Amino acid sequence: MVSRVIPVDPFDLVIFGGTGDLARRKILPGLYRRFLAGQMPEDARIIAAARSEMDEDAYRAFVAEAIAEFVEPGHRDKAQIQAFLARLSYVATDAKGSDGWDSLKALMRDGVVRAFYFSVAPSLFGALAEKLHEYGIADGDSRIVVEKPFGRDLASARALNATLAAHFNETQIYRIDHYLGKETVQNLMAVRFANSLFEPLWNAQHVDHVQITVAETVGVGGRGEYYDRAGAMRDMVQNHMMQLLCLIAMEPPYKFEPDAVRDEKLKVIRALTGVGHDEIVRGQYRGMPAREGRKAEPSYTEDVGNAHSRTESYIALKVGISNWRWQGVPFYLRTGKKLRNRISEIAITFKEPPHSIFDEDDAWRENVLAIRLQPDEGMTLTVMIKEPGPGGMRLTEMPLDMSFADWLSEDADIPDAYERLIMDVIRGNQTLFMRGDEVEAAWAWADPIIAAWEDRGERPHGYDPGSSGPEDALMLMHRDGRRWREIRG
Numbered sequence: 001m002v003s004r005v006i007p008v009d010p011f012d013l014v015i016f017g018g019t020g021d022l023a024r025r026k027i028l029p030g031l032y033r034r035f036l037a038g039q040m041p042e043d044a045r046i047i048a049a050a051r052s053e054m055d056e057d058a059y060r061a062f063v064a065e066a067i068a069e070f071v072e073p074g075h076r077d078k079a080q081i082q083a084f085l086a087r088l089s090y091v092a093t094d095a096k097g098s099d100g101w102d103s104l105k106a107l108m109r110d111g112v113v114r115a116f117y118f119s120v121a122p123s124l125f126g127a128l129a130e131k132l133h134e135y136g137i138a139d140g141d142s143r144i145v146v147e148k149p150f151g152r153d154l155a156s157a158r159a160l161n162a163t164l165a166a167h168f169n170e171t172q173i174y175r176i177d178h179y180l181g182k183e184t185v186q187n188l189m190a191v192r193f194a195n196s197l198f199e200p201l202w203n204a205q206h207v208d209h210v211q212i213t214v215a216e217t218v219g220v221g222g223r224g225e226y227y228d229r230a231g232a233m234r235d236m237v238q239n240h241m242m243q244l245l246c247l248i249a250m251e252p253p254y255k256f257e258p259d260a261v262r263d264e265k266l267k268v269i270r271a272l273t274g275v276g277h278d279e280i281v282r283g284q285y286r287g288m289p290a291r292e293g294r295k296a297e298p299s300y301t302e303d304v305g306n307a308h309s310r311t312e313s314y315i316a317l318k319v320g321i322s323n324w325r326w327q328g329v330p331f332y333l334r335t336g337k338k339l340r341n342r343i344s345e346i347a348i349t350f351k352e353p354p355h356s357i358f359d360e361d362d363a364w365r366e367n368v369l370a371i372r373l374q375p376d377e378g379m380t381l382t383v384m385i386k387e388p389g390p391g392g393m394r395l396t397e398m399p400l401d402m403s404f405a406d407w408l409s410e411d412a413d414i415p416d417a418y419e420r421l422i423m424d425v426i427r428g429n430q431t432l433f434m435r436g437d438e439v440e441a442a443w444a445w446a447d448p449i450i451a452a453w454e455d456r457g458e459r460p461h462g463y464d465p466g467s468s469g470p471e472d473a474l475m476l477m478h479r480d481g482r483r484w485r486e487i488r489g
């Protein structure tokens, strides 16, 4: 199946932080791919801004290098790259000073969509919003895109919302959670609300429990300083995993339209139960000495350069949703770094049949609908069947497997999350972006959990790199008579 590409309206997209890591790895290669796909109209332009002094040629060379490094070889076409680079300008601009703002204003055109991507440290979001107004660069229809992290607790998120609200309406603010731009995450909504098959089963009567796993094999890498101030709860759970949970648990919105979807997600977050001391396990990866054929691996504390760090690189927790649909159904969330495999998965485990007519009870396995976000996006439904052969009525489980990559043809054009989300900004569609009240509600849930472990002065449990996380996380499930799914690549 080949996907359709619908060009967007002409635009001026300003990327603040246009020389930064995110711009280089994701935003600019993504825009090039959209250009190649024919989604950018003739008069779409990209203006990068950062403090560094460089001329247009130097900036274009920087972007050409980013494309060479981060775009797949099959998509690197010399003529197309040149045509894309011709759309780029660069203006040295200081968010905190007056440099560059007049030049930036002079470049902006009337009659096209104006979007401003704040790909800079969150401490600069307020200054950028103010400057855009002070210099009359943003108008009532302009959009701003803000990156994560959106605050580090409820108070800072509220303050940030208030700063942005001083200059922009909520309909102009696009808070990015790139998980929402993933194909499978959107498919979650299609699976639930475009099929009559699943929805009757999607409740406490039929669902035993839900597991959401985001496992990474990498450590904190070069992000040590930021990560050590955040930890897995702030970096993953409060935002990405919360969004996944919302899409699984929310009621059907009356329409697939921004506020209808976001209203339903908000209701889920507000209905989340607290998480008790014994319903949460925090971990920190240990180091590994050099062994046969493998180099020594640093521990978390060595990676972040803070020997006394109590920040978690792993977290597992159990949470409930206090409403009619989900009463009594536990949602188990876990995420961590330096784990056995890289996998993101949502697994919905259904209850056992009310009565078994077969002798072989112990062969019975639950029906599980597993939705994989990575590495290969797809869905698997495990069902029980009769084991083939003449050996009587023996049961065995069989996966009904659907890999999206297998089903879509090679030339299918599946944009990555950032590409899709940037095009949604230009289209003015906020469905896949977080609303201010959603973010605040998620912090209102997370804050007391974080405060509780900080009050207890708790140290995270150690776990070995390449493992499934701390032993205690297994107990979280075993106590309930359940087990985590294997972290398989």
Ligand code: NAP
Pocket (backbone or CB within 6 Å): 016, 017, 018, 019, 020, 021, 022, 023, 049, 050, 051, 052, 093, 094, 095, 096, 118, 119, 120, 121, 122, 124, 147, 148, 149
């Ligand atoms: P980065 O590599 O440190 O880049 C920061 C950018 O901001 C640079 O282009 C820098 O250029 C510019 N800048 C700094 N001070 C400025 C000022 N006063 N005025 C104008 N520009 C200024 O950061 P990043 O990794 O790209 O991250 C950008 C944002 O995305 C952050 O909010 C981060 O949390 C978020 N994010 C990043 C990733 C990622 O994978 N990198 C993932 C998720 C979210 P000059 O020094 O030349 O001014």
